[in-house]
Amino acid sequence: MREPLLKLRKVSKHFGGLYAVNGVDLDISSGSIWGLVGPNGSGKSTLFNTILGLYQPDEGSIYFSGRRINNMPPHQTYGLGLVKGFQVPKLFQALSVLDNMLMAGRNHRGDSFIHSLLFRNSWQEQEVEMADRAMELLELLEIAHLAAAPAGELSGGQRKLLEIGKGLMASPTLLLLDEPVAGVNPKLGRRIFEKLADLCDKGLSLFIIEHRLELLFDFAHRVYVMDKGKILIEGAPKDVVKNALFYEVYLGG
Ligand SMILES: Nc1ncnc2c1ncn2[C@@H]1O[C@H](COP(=O)(O)OP(=O)(O)O)[C@@H](O)[C@H]1O
Numbered sequence: 001m002r003e004p005l006l007k008l009r010k011v012s013k014h015f016g017g018l019y020a021v022n023g024v025d026l027d028i029s030s031g032s033i034w035g036l037v038g039p040n041g042s043g044k045s046t047l048f049n050t051i052l053g054l055y056q057p058d059e060g061s062i063y064f065s066g067r068r069i070n071n072m073p074p075h076q077t078y079g080l081g082l083v084k085g086f087q088v089p090k091l092f093q094a095l096s097v098l099d100n101m102l103m104a105g106r107n108h109r110g111d112s113f114i115h116s117l118l119f120r121n122s123w124q125e126q127e128v129e130m131a132d133r134a135m136e137l138l139e140l141l142e143i144a145h146l147a148a149a150p151a152g153e154l155s156g157g158q159r160k161l162l163e164i165g166k167g168l169m170a171s172p173t174l175l176l177l178d179e180p181v182a183g184v185n186p187k188l189g190r191r192i193f194e195k196l197a198d199l200c201d202k203g204l205s206l207f208i209i210e211h212r213l214e215l216l217f218d219f220a221h222r223v224y225v226m227d228k229g230k231i232l233i234e235g236a237p238k239d240v241v242k243n244a245l246f247y248e249v250y251l252g253g
């Protein structure tokens, strides 16, 4: 059997006496869209942040591409291809859309000042390559016409697309998205999910927290349902909606 891309075993994260994440096992294989759903406060964002190394787990093991990543700082997991969109939630409002993309690309390389002085030529080549890549991604996300516009002028939906684009600048293997279409109108929300599905067809794996279940369930191959820090159900959306427990969770049983 192929090793999953992301594997969690008995992962817990406590805040004082609160078990925000409580003994979670996950197996995320590559080339799919995985969903994570559950009521408010069920621990979804904490689970993502623990996976990314923003929080240290209190118990358990996290593996990415076969490597144990428990004590890795976020920039290192980022370098391995485990990336969260909206990881740097701040858009540079006054900078252009393209410059925001390039900033995300530079973060990824972690180039030092000395390095850029010493390797000025290769640095310039890299800049050109990065700009090409940024424009390609903006085209894919259908916001290339806004490349020169200040990010502060984007609509809510366009902002979401730019955030996804920034995440993609890191060439992730697995992209984690925490509510990628929150606050976006339903039609655009669907189009954003269609783009995510295209990216998945191109080989990107996605793990997505989303409150809009009707949307997520149309696109996710498998979903995890979380409540009170635990994973209660895992399955294909069509099976999850047949599970009585799923409704209990949402009715606050
Ligand atoms: N940094 C924190 N400090 C203390 N408690 C937290 C912190 N982050 C989240 N929590 C608590 O952990 C639980 C899970 O929160 P969260 O992961 O944000 O849930 P979700 O994303 O599913 O809405 C909630 O009870 C929340 O209040």
Ligand SMILES: [Mg+2]
Pocket: 044, 045, 046
């Ligand atoms: Mg959350």
